[in-house]
Amino acid sequence: MTDVQSQTPDSNQVILYTDGACKGNPGRGGWGVLLEWGDHTKELCGGEADTTNNRMEITAVVEGLRALSRPCQVRVVTDSVYVRDGITKWIEGWKRNGWRTSAKKPVKNRDLWEVLDEALAPHHVEWEWVKGHAGHPGNERADELANAGVPS
Secondary structure, eight states: OOOTTSSOGGGOOEEEEEEEEEETTTEEEEEEEEEEETTEEEEEEEEEEEEOHHHHHHHHHHHHHHTOSSOOEEEEEESOHHHHHIIIIIHHHHHHTTSBOTTSOBOTTHHHHHHHHHHHTTSEEEEEEOOTTSSOHHHHHHHHHHHHHSOO
């Protein structure tokens, strides 16, 4: 397995397939990431003993971005509408409103949204949603990795 950034950044886009899993919600949870760059792949997973599925979905993207050693063109492929819409539609309003929702409630998972927002900054990121558990190979592998990351 080769480091994901060992070649020139213009040669290809890095694709991050990300997923989260939770055994109980809240409960034991895991996150998984499959990184693809040209012919190279890297797999990452981890988890927490007491978490939620949404936290693991966000964490997967954060950990995938943290694995990049320099600014990249990135396509994040996720089956989480929450993550996709949170980062592409809602986050700017949350920040403008002092991290409050349109219903004036505190934003759930603010700590992770702030980390994700910061992790995105050096990269040019495109977001793609795919239906989960529908046979998409990258998403299926990310799901396997997320389940492998769940602590026993």
